[in-house]
Amino acid sequence: MNSSTHHPQILFAAGEASGDMYAAELMPRLAERLPGVSAFGLGGAQSRAAGIDTIVDMDQVSVMGLVEVLRHYGQLRAAMNTLIEALDSRRPDLVIVIDFQEFNQRLAKEAKARGIPVLFFVAPQVWAWRPGRAKHFDRYADQLAVLFDFEVPLFARHGLPTTHVGHPLLDLVDREAPERATARHALSLTADETVIGLLPGSRKSEIERLLPVFLEAADRLLAADPERRFVVPRAGSIDPDWLDAQIEAADLTDALRARLSVTEGGARQVMAASDALLVASGTATLEAALIGTPQVIAYRTNALTYALARYLVRIEHVGLPNVILGRTAIPERIQHEATPNRLAPDIESILSRRGAREQRAALGEVRERLGAGGALERLADLAARMLAR
Incomplete structure (x- = not known):
C-alpha cells in the first residue's frame, strides 16, 4: 500500500445511551466502506467496544434539563473544551454528531468554523418546539440525516441538505x-x-x-x-x-x-x-x-x-x-x-x-x-x- 494513502479520521459525538449505541453500530459499517478509517470523540462503553477512542466519556455529560445542566456546567464545559482541542490537534476529516442537541450543536458549530464537514444525525424536534430553529440549522450541519420522512421539508426548504435515512431501532430491535x-x-x-x-x-x-x-x-x-x-x-x-x-x-x-x-x-x-x-x-x-x-x-x-x-x-x-x-x-x-x-x-x-x-x-x-x-x-x-x- 502506498504510504501516502490517507486514512480518514472521524470525530463521533454521542452523549446519550441511544447515541452511543448508534455510533457503535455505524463504526463497523464505515470500516467496510472506508478501509483504515479511525474514530475518536465522545461516547460510552459501546463506542469503545466498536473501536472508537472515547477521549470524553458520555457519563461526564449525560444530564438533561435546564437546572441539571447548570448544576453540571463545569464538567460539561471541560468536556466541550477537550473535544474542541481535539478538533484542532487531530483535524478529523468528518464530524458525526448524534442527537444530544444543545451540546452537539455547539460542537458542530466549532467544527464548521474550522472548515470540518459535519453530518448531524437526528434532527432537533422543531415540530415540537422552537420551529424557527430550522431556518438556522445550517450553522451546525453540512448534511442532516433524519429519522422521519416528515422532517425533510422542515429543513430542506431552508437550503440544508436533508436526507431521510429512517430509524435504526427497526433493524436493531x-x-x-x-x-x-x-x-x-x-x-x-x-x-x-x-x-x-x-x-x-x-x-x-x-x-x-x-x-x-x-x-x-x-x-x-x-x-x-x-x-x-x-x-x-x-x-x-x-x-x-x-x-x-x-x-x-x-x-x-x-x-x-x-x-x-x-x-x-x-x-x-x-x-x-x-x-x-x-x-x-x-x-x-x-x-x-x-x-x-x-x-x-x-x-x-x-x-x-x-x-x-x-x-x-x-x-x-x-x-x-x-x-x-x-x-x-x-x-x-x-x-x-x-x-x-x-x-x-x-x-x-x-x-x-x-x-x-x-x-x-x-x-x-x-x-x-x-x-x-x-x-x-x-x-x-x-x-x-x-x-x-
Whole structure:
C-alpha cells in the first residue's frame, strides 16, 4: 500500500445511551466502506467496544434539563473544551454528531468554523418546539440525516441538505430482541407468571426521580396479585452499587423485595419477557413499541425545567410512539401525574385482555409508520459520500 494513502479520521459525538449505541453500530459499517478509517470523540462503553477512542466519556455529560445542566456546567464545559482541542490537534476529516442537541450543536458549530464537514444525525424536534430553529440549522450541519420522512421539508426548504435515512431501532430491535419464551428463560421467569418491567431511565437523575415512584406502584400492583414479578434492567451507564443503594433506600414491602429482580443490561430482554412496562419517556418507549409490549410512559424532571418545557413545547404528546401515531394510544403520566396512584391503575388496565389487545394493535401501527429498515446502512453510505468529497 502506498504510504501516502490517507486514512480518514472521524470525530463521533454521542452523549446519550441511544447515541452511543448508534455510533457503535455505524463504526463497523464505515470500516467496510472506508478501509483504515479511525474514530475518536465522545461516547460510552459501546463506542469503545466498536473501536472508537472515547477521549470524553458520555457519563461526564449525560444530564438533561435546564437546572441539571447548570448544576453540571463545569464538567460539561471541560468536556466541550477537550473535544474542541481535539478538533484542532487531530483535524478529523468528518464530524458525526448524534442527537444530544444543545451540546452537539455547539460542537458542530466549532467544527464548521474550522472548515470540518459535519453530518448531524437526528434532527432537533422543531415540530415540537422552537420551529424557527430550522431556518438556522445550517450553522451546525453540512448534511442532516433524519429519522422521519416528515422532517425533510422542515429543513430542506431552508437550503440544508436533508436526507431521510429512517430509524435504526427497526433493524436493531429485529436483530437483538429475543422471543418471549427465550427472554423469560434467560431471566429465570416461568411462562405463566405475570411480569412487569420497570425501566426508569439510563441517567442517574431520571432514576432518582422515577424509580421510587415505579417501586411504589409495583407495591400496589403486587398487593392486588401477590404472584406478580417485577424486573429492573440496569443500564450499562449505571453503577450497580449505586442502583442497589437506590432500591435499598426505597420504602419497599418485604413481599416486593422478594418478587423484584435487577438484571445486568438487557433492557430489550426485559421488554420481550414482560406483560407490561413502566417506561421513562425516551428511546426506550419506541424500542418497547417495536417489540410489541404494552407500556405506560412516565417522566419527571426539575420543576423549573418542566415549566420552561410547558411554555415552549407545541405538541400534545411526549412519548415517541404517540408522537408517531399522532394520538394518545399509550398512557402518558408526566410530572405531577407520574404518581403511583395513576401508574398502578394504568398498568392494571393494560394487563386486562382488552387493554393489552388495543395497545398491541396501536404498537403494530407504529412499526408500519416507521417504514423499511436499513437506516444505518443508508447513514453509512451518506457519511462515506461526504468523506469522498
